[in-house]
Amino acid sequence: MQNKLQNPSTEVVLACLEEKYLRNEVMLDDHCFVRIISGEVKIVSFETSQVFGPGDTMFFPRRQLSTIIQYPKDDQAYKCVLIILKTDRLKEYYSRHKAHETTGYLPTVKAYDKHPLLESYFASLLPYFELYEELPEELLALKTDEAITILRTIDKSIDTFLADFSERGKIDLADYMEKNFMFNMPLDKFSYLTGRSLTTFKRDFFKIYGMTPQRWLTERRLKLAHYLLSKNKQKPVEVYREAGFENLSHFSYAFKKQFGFAPKEYLKN
Missing domain, CATH: 2.60.120.810 (Jelly Rolls)
Structure with missing residues (x-):
């Protein structure tokens, strides 16, 4: 427990x-x-x-x-x-x-x-x-x-x-995603938090970004990870959590595919 x-x-x-x-x-x-x-x-x-x-x-x-x-x-x-x-x-x-x-x-x-x-x-x-x-x-x-x-x-x-007892309604999707992309949640949770069904969430998302939510989330999280490594000099084991990746191995694979270096190699260079 x-x-x-x-x-x-x-x-x-x-x-x-x-x-x-x-x-x-x-x-x-x-x-x-x-x-x-x-x-x-x-x-x-x-x-x-x-x-x-x-x-x-x-x-x-x-x-x-x-x-x-x-x-x-x-x-x-x-x-x-x-x-x-x-x-x-x-x-x-x-x-x-x-x-x-x-x-x-x-x-x-x-x-x-x-x-x-x-x-x-x-x-x-x-x-x-x-x-x-x-x-x-x-x-x-x-x-x-x-x-x-x-x-x-x-x-x-x-x-x-x-004293605010208002209920959640449909909110600005782009603003919400830009602020909360680093949170590692399933898409149905993101859709709920923006006041949409999963189908409507995916449709609205594609209209705004021209790509699937999964692809956008990965790219956006990798940009944040790159920043944390290069500017803050944080360790990969700290970065993958803050950037919203599920585990270190998935983060390392995606980072190397995007930037050509594994996170540890990038940090050394």
């Missing part, structure tokens, strides 16, 4: 990674409020790559695509506390509280500096993981309300996410 979960509820979770390394493409159905207890996590989105460690606190918006890489650090397993903010609970909360008016650009993952409200909140949760049964509903509702209130207190722009 790769991930061991201790749940005082399905909405408040202590996750512990038993393996040395775990990589997943993630798009959450609900917002997630996270505190890292030990280990490290690297989060790669279309706009940035960030590393978080013990004591760091983040907010993951729903329907945002990211690559999550979790691993031990300083001989300690990766462990974090997750607060899942369900849509029904958020709707109930905002029926009692007016949302702030927010404007401006918001990142895919929001990170927060240490704050007394955050420290006291997560410290209050840890004893719950010693329970053998789920949290009582009344207590769970209180702790969820507390999490939302703390987020709104330390981040005046968070209502842009929390």
Whole structure:
């Protein structure tokens, strides 16, 4: 088992990674409020790559695509506390509280500096993981309300996410693919995320790019890999993951076919 979960509820979770390394493409159905207890996590989105460690606190918006890489650090397993903010609970909360008016650009993952409200909140949760049964509903509702209130207190722009209950519709395919091509997902997942059936996705894609999605994805990922090798001097074992390839051997084969050198040879030259 790769991930061991201790749940005082399905909405408040202590996750512990038993393996040395775990990589997943993630798009959450609900917002997630996270505190890292030990280990490290690297989060790669279309706009940035960030590393978080013990004591760091983040907010993951729903329907945002990211690559999550979790691993031990300083001989300690990766462990974090997750607060899942369900849509029904958020709707109930905002029926009692007016949302702030927010404007401006918001990142895919929001990170927060240490704050007394955050420290006291997560410290209050840890004893719950010693329970053998789920949290009582009344207590769970209180702790969820507390999490939302703390987020709104330390981040005046968070209502842009929390109070948005709109459903996903058909979106700009080219813009989405340019931002998310590095995520290693099947085509039916890309089609769903752009609000299309697989058939419509392939048809719209060919109209825009004049080639199949598979061919375009390979070429676009190879360009990114070339950049990471030449500019950032990253190792092939790091590059293939960030560029969206399934495994190192497939990446090496495709890279050599495209550029005439294997990734290791290219890096040396």
